[in-house]
Amino acid sequence: xxxxxxxxxxxxxxxxxxxxxxxxxxxxxxxxxxxxxxxxxxxxxxxxxxxxxxxxxxxxxxxxxxxxxxxxxxxxxxxxxxxxxxxxxxxxxxxxxxxxxxxxxxxxxxxxxxxxxxxxxxxxxxxxxxxxxxxxxxxxxxxxxxxxxxxxxxxxxxxxxxxxxxxxxxxxxxxxxxxxxxxxxxxxxxxxxxxxxxxxxxxxxxxxxxxxxxxxxxxxxxxxxxxxxxxxxxxxxxxxxxxxxxxxxxxxxxxxxxxxxxxxxxxxxxxxxxxxxxxxxxxxxxxxxxxxxxxxxxxxxxxx
Amino acid sequence: xxxxxxxxxxxxxxxxxxxxxxxxxxxxxxxxxxxxxxxxxxxxxxxxxxxxxxxxxxxxxxxxxxxxxxxxxxxxxxxxxxxxxxxxxxxxxxxxxxxxxxxxxxxxxxxxxxxxxxxxxxxxxxxxxxxxxxxxxxxxxxxxxxxxxxxxxxxxxxxxxxxxxxxxxxxxxxxxxxxxxxxxxxxxxxxxxxxxxxxxxxxxxxxxxxxxxxxxxxxxxxxxxxxxxxxxxxxxxxxxxxxxxxxxxxxxxxxxxxxxxxxxxxxxxxxxxxxxxxxxxxxxxxxxxxxxxxxxxxxxxxxxxxxxxxxxxxxxxxxxxxxxxxxxxxxxxxxxxxxxxxxxxxxxxxxx
Numbered sequence: 001x002x003x004x005x006x007x008x009x010x011x012x013x014x015x016x017x018x019x020x021x022x023x024x025x026x027x028x029x030x031x032x033x034x035x036x037x038x039x040x041x042x043x044x045x046x047x048x049x050x051x052x053x054x055x056x057x058x059x060x061x062x063x064x065x066x067x068x069x070x071x072x073x074x075x076x077x078x079x080x081x082x083x084x085x086x087x088x089x090x091x092x093x094x095x096x097x098x099x100x101x102x103x104x105x106x107x108x109x110x111x112x113x114x115x116x117x118x119x120x121x122x123x124x125x126x127x128x129x130x131x132x133x134x135x136x137x138x139x140x141x142x143x144x145x146x147x148x149x150x151x152x153x154x155x156x157x158x159x160x161x162x163x164x165x166x167x168x169x170x171x172x173x174x175x176x177x178x179x180x181x182x183x184x185x186x187x188x189x190x191x192x193x194x195x196x197x198x199x200x201x202x203x204x205x206x207x208x209x210x211x212x213x214x215x216x217x218x219x220x221x222x223x224x225x226x227x228x229x230x231x232x233x234x235x236x237x238x239x240x241x242x243x244x245x246x247x248x249x250x251x252x253x254x255x256x257x258x259x260x261x262x263x264x265x266x267x268x269x270x271x272x273x274x275x276x277x278x279x280x281x282x283x284x285x286x287x288x289x290x291x292x293x294x295x296x297x298x299x300x301x302x303x304x
Numbered sequence: 305x306x307x308x309x310x311x312x313x314x315x316x317x318x319x320x321x322x323x324x325x326x327x328x329x330x331x332x333x334x335x336x337x338x339x340x341x342x343x344x345x346x347x348x349x350x351x352x353x354x355x356x357x358x359x360x361x362x363x364x365x366x367x368x369x370x371x372x373x374x375x376x377x378x379x380x381x382x383x384x385x386x387x388x389x390x391x392x393x394x395x396x397x398x399x400x401x402x403x404x405x406x407x408x409x410x411x412x413x414x415x416x417x418x419x420x421x422x423x424x425x426x427x428x429x430x431x432x433x434x435x436x437x438x439x440x441x442x443x444x445x446x447x448x449x450x451x452x453x454x455x456x457x458x459x460x461x462x463x464x465x466x467x468x469x470x471x472x473x474x475x476x477x478x479x480x481x482x483x484x485x486x487x488x489x490x491x492x493x494x495x496x497x498x499x500x501x502x503x504x505x506x507x508x509x510x511x512x513x514x515x516x517x518x519x520x521x522x523x524x525x526x527x528x529x530x531x532x533x534x535x536x537x538x539x540x541x542x543x544x545x546x547x548x549x550x551x552x553x554x555x556x557x558x559x560x561x562x563x564x565x566x567x568x569x570x571x572x573x574x575x576x577x578x579x580x581x582x583x584x585x586x587x588x589x590x591x592x593x594x595x596x597x598x599x600x601x602x603x604x605x606x607x608x609x610x611x612x613x614x615x616x617x618x619x620x621x622x623x624x625x626x627x628x629x630x631x632x633x634x635x636x637x638x639x640x641x642x643x644x645x646x647x648x649x650x651x652x653x654x655x656x
Contacts, residue, residue, distance in 0.1 A: 035442060093629045099442050100371045104571055105628045107373075111564050112621035119614040228560075232453060239446050273461035280450040280457075284435055287447060291439050 005143045007265050013149035015257030016156035019250045020211055021234035022241070023163065024204035026249030029238065030180030031200045032095060034102040038086055039234070041113035042205055043227030046079040046212030051128055051222065053120045064130045071130070076209040083205030084198060086113075095197075114224060123224055131217040148218050155210060160250065163203070167246070176200060180244060181297075229276075233257070236283040242293030251294060256283070317643070322496050324641030325582045326489050329355070333485050345481060351589040352484035353545045355582055358569045359491040360538025362581035364531045365570060367499060369511035370441055373563050374432070374448030377455040378536040379543030380558035382425035384459065384466060386544045387553045389417035392474040399472075402464025414478060414548075422540040429536020430529070437528040440514075452563065459555045471554035479549035487545055491538055495578050498534060507531050565592075568624045574634020579641045584634065588620065595619055 021039065028036050050064035050071070063074040090109045094102055134147035167173040172195070178186040179196050187193050208227075215226060234249075237256050241248030256279055263275045286294070329352070336348045361375050388396075388403055389412040397408050412420075436447045459466045466472075498504045507527040509517040518524055547553045565588070573584020601610030627634060 033442075035446065090625055090629075094632075097628075097632060100369060100445070101628060101632060103371055103442065103445060104567060105625060107564060107567065108621045108624045108628070111561075112618055112625070115614050115617040115621065119612060119618065232449065235446050236450060239443050243442060274457060277454045277457040280454045283450050284447055287439055287443065288435055291443065293443070 007261065009143065009145055009149060010265075011258040011261035012254075013152045014261050015254035016153055016160075017211060017214060017253075018230060018233045018237055018257040019253030020156055020159060020207050021230045022237035022249040022253035023160075023246060024207040024211075025231070025234050026238050026241075026244075026246050027176075027200045028204050030244055030246065031176060031183070031197050032091070032102070033099045034091060034106060035099070035235065035238075036204070037103075037106040037110040037231070038113060039204060039208055040225075040227035040231035041110050041117070042079050042083055042208035043212040043215065043230065044117060044222075044224060045082055045113065046075050046209045047128075047216045047222050047226060048117055048121055049075055049078045050130060050216065051121075051126065055122045055124075057124055057126050059121075059126055059128070061128070061130075064128060068131075072213060075213055076206055079209035079212065080202050080205035082113075083201045083208065087198060087201040091201075092194075092197075118224055121222075125224075126222040127220055128216060128222055129220060134217055148214070151217075152214050155214065159207065159210060172196065172199060180246075233260070233279075236280065240283055240286045240290075240293055242295040242297060245293070245295040245297045248293055248295035248297075318500075320643055321579060321640035322492055325492055325579060329485060329488060329582075333481050337481060347589065347593045349479065349481050349484045349549060351585060352481070352488045353479070353542055353549060354566070354569065354585045354589060355488040356484075356491045356545060357539050357542030358566055358581050358585050359488075359495050359578065360535045360540075360542055361566055361570055362535075362575065362578065363495050363498060363538060364528075364535035365567075366575045366577070366581060367504060367507045367511060367531050368528050369575075370528070371445045371567070372448040372532075372535075373445065373567075374436075374451040375535065375539045375566070376558040376563050377432075377452050378425040378429050379539045379546070380455060380459060380555060381428050382421040382540035382543035383547035383553045383558070384472075385421035385424045386417055386547050387472045387475055388465075389420065390414060390476055390548075391472055391553075395474070399467055400465055402462075414476065418541075418544050418548075421544050422537055425540025425543065426533055426537035429540075430533040433529045433532035433536075437525050437532060452559070456555060456559055466555065469555055471552045473552045475547055475551045475553065477548055477551040479545050484545060484549070487541060491541070492578065492582065494534075494538065495581075498531075499578065503527060503530050565620070568620055572624055572627050572634055574636040574638055576633055576638030577636050577640050579639065580634050580636035583636055587635065591620060591623065592616060 021043075024039055025036060028034055028039075050061060051059040052062045054060070063071050063078070065071075066074060086109055090105060091102070094105050097105075131148070134151055137144040137146050138150055139145075165173075167177055175186065175191045176196050176199065178189070179191055179193070183193075211230060212227070215230070216222065219226070233256050234253060237252030238249045239252070240255065241250070241252030259282055260275060260279050263278045264272060267275060267278070332348060333352075336344050340348070357375075357379065361372065364370070364375070365372050388400065388407050391411075392399075393411045396403065400408065432448075432451050436444050436451070439447055460469045462468070499508070506517070506522045507530070509520065509522055510524050510527055514524060543558075569584040569588045570581055571584070572588055573582065574580030595611065595616035598611045599613050599616060601608055603609070631637065
């Protein structure tokens with residue numbers, strides 16, 4: 001019994017991590033129909049900001065050397081600045097392009113950033129020790145939960161609630177939802193397009209920074225592609241959740257995370273390496289049954 | 305009007321866009337074959353193979369307007385299939401023990417093996433297309449990404465058959481500049497015939513306006529499925545050529561970096577036309593080659609000078625972004641190579 005609870009805890013922790021990334025993708029998609037590949041590199045660069053750029057595999061700490069609060073703030077600021085910079089330089093000039101062009105341009109931005117990190121930090125994986133105290137398990141009702149998983153769940157829950165409040169209660173949040181519903185109409189009614197889009201990117205950067213901290217504490221390693229898998233999972237999450245729907249993105253994120261942990265646990269050992277393939281296959285099967293995703297928004301259908 | 309003279313001129317005009325691409329390529333092959341150094345010749349062959357691949361990619365992406373991240377999948381399928389059939393007969397029973405006996409214990413002649421591999425790639429594209437073409441635009445693009453990841457995960461871990469993420473070494477290398485040129489010409493001709501056929505016109509209509517095309521009785525699903533399958537065959541051919549040019553096959557060479565480069569070629573040239581696909585390959589290949597040489601180091605006078613490794617990728621990505629921002633339809637902007645008088649005639653048609 002405790003075993004099942006343990007698996008559930010794992011599943012929820014991973015699911016909530018993916019939900020965070022999926023929300024970041026979904027927010028930006030909502031306001032400008034951009035599926036942002038570069039989200040992966042926001043996460044990667046946030047994590048690399050913790051260390052001094054050297055060729056060493058155990059580099060000295062940069063932001064990681066600061067006290068926790070400053071370190072967290074520093075990483076979040078770096079990633080938010082990066083997200084805003086990519087928006088300003090690469091995506092704003094393309095704002096009126098079709099979604100395919102935007103998708104391709106974000107692929108190019110991602111490739112650029114990834115190679116930039118490689119140029120600065122070299123391509124070798126590095127180890128970094130931050131937040132070691134969180135590795136200790138906490139015992140709750142007979143189940144041992146690693147501190148980092150508890151932290152992931154708490155952070156995710158906190159950010160989710162904050163995001164919902166922001167989107168429902170603040171004027172700019174309401175404008176953002178209006179923009180996601182019908183950008184043209186919202187603009188005609190006075191929605192400040194530049195500010196809303198920049199804010200969506202800033203939030204996606206904030207969520208990206210949170211994810212890069214959580215991932216780094218969890219694995220203790222830095223890797224050029226550390227942001228890739230979460231973002232690819234998040235892509236699939238937004239697609240099966242229904243493109244353009246934020247609750248759909250969060251739901252999709254939980255689903256793929258949970259499916260991934262369940263497959264990892266219950267697949268026979270020699271099939272376990274194929275876990276990701278199983279999850280992606282599931283994505284395609286869900287789309288076969290519901291091509292518009294689980295939650296269909298009015299924005300998903302193109303107007304004629 | 306006499307039908308025979310008329311048809312002669314018509315045929316000439318019809319094939320001009322193809323000839324305008326093929327003849328310069330042939331000239332490049334002849335000239336570099338005569339006067340170029342070995343490394344230039346290698347670059348030319350790689351360029352021709354890229355043309356096969358990117359033109360194949362163009363058949364789907366260019367005509368349908370749906371970006372595909374999944375075409376490296378079909379290349380990998382063909383390349384591995386060819387490796388299983390032709391590679392290293394002595395080592396196969398040990399390194400790829402999971403192969404079925406008819407593959408494990410014998411080699412299959414080159415031509416039939418190439419044909420089978422290409423058919424397999426096309427078949428895989430058809431099966432994937434059956435599912436994915438039900439989706440619209442972006443969801444379809446992201447699902448092709450899922451396909452790429454599925455294949456990568458499976459082939460990287462299916463150790464007994466694919467040797468995991470290790471390279472399979474020792475494929476017969478039979479690809480010469482002339483064979484590569486022949487295949488590039490073949491790919492260009494097929495793509496041109498397809499885009500000027502009824503199927504091609506139908507799918508181009510869906511690219512311009514899905515709703516209007518569907519209302520005119522075009523099936524979005526079938527027109528896209530046909531394009532996806534055809535393009536699967538063609539990139540499969542590219543995969544076989546690449547495998548038998550390099551002599552090695554490795555799953556990591558069919559993943560995101562490769563996908564990026566192929567898409568960059570298509571976008572830079574302009575995904576709206578066949579000429580764009582070919583021009584894009586030539587331009588990007590030249591850029592990659594130049595910067596690779598600069599990274600390798602050149603000597604100016606007594607100074608040894610080189611760019612840091614990785615500059616080439618940064619420049620290609622930045623160049624692609626600049627093209628997207630300032631010339632969004634690519635260098636060719638959706639036009640084919642046309643005779644000047646032909647262009648005027650077409651403009652006249654549009655204006656009148």
